[in-house]
Amino acid sequence: MDPSSRNRLNERHLSQFAGATLFDAIARAVCRAGCLPRKELFEAWEVARRVRRRFRGGRIVDLACGHGLLGQILLLLDDSSALSLAVDRRIPASAATLAAVLCGQWPRLQERILFVEADLAQVPLRADDLVVSAHACGGLTDLILARAVETRARVAVLPCCHDLDGSDLGGLEGWMDGPLAMDAARAARLRAQGYRVVTQLIPSEITPQNRLLLAEPV
16 A cells, blocks of 8 residues: 555545554544545654654644644544644535544544634644644744744644745755755754754655654743
8 A cells, every 4th residue: 555645545445454453443434434635644643643652631733734633643642632623724624524433433532623714823822732733835834833832832743845935944955955954944943942852754655745843842
């Protein structure tokens, strides 16, 4: 199975996730929902499990959430978070289908997934939030980092679609390619703002834009 495929998972793929692991159970639910590209399943899982190794508890705020799968997996991995607030300027209609299937499989998710259509710059955040985003395009990643820093919240982002024009590359573009320089500058900026920074990679077989940036206030 190609984990980078953008083809939607559906019931024909159920047999490919026959194992007894939590990932297999989530994948089967995604197949039954029939609305999510395969790549998004693997991305959300790989990001979520790395985030939960570092950060526990707190309200999950999934910004530029798409179908909101990342936040829902974070709830399944750590039940100490009370709520996943999934925010995007436009929530896909099929996000409700996916959430319904997941809640049917795990009833404890009921009433704990809240979808909100809103400008990401306007969403109220709290210091105890866990702010996450997988592949917020271009400058949205910087907006999400800035919003987290405003309230000293923990944050984890998987950047993509790097827009290099006029961006702060930290003077590193002479040593490394532009997107890597941008992400390195983001990490350095967070450290200067009083954050402890951890950098990791999710498997490149899923996406070449696989740099995961995690940070918490010191």
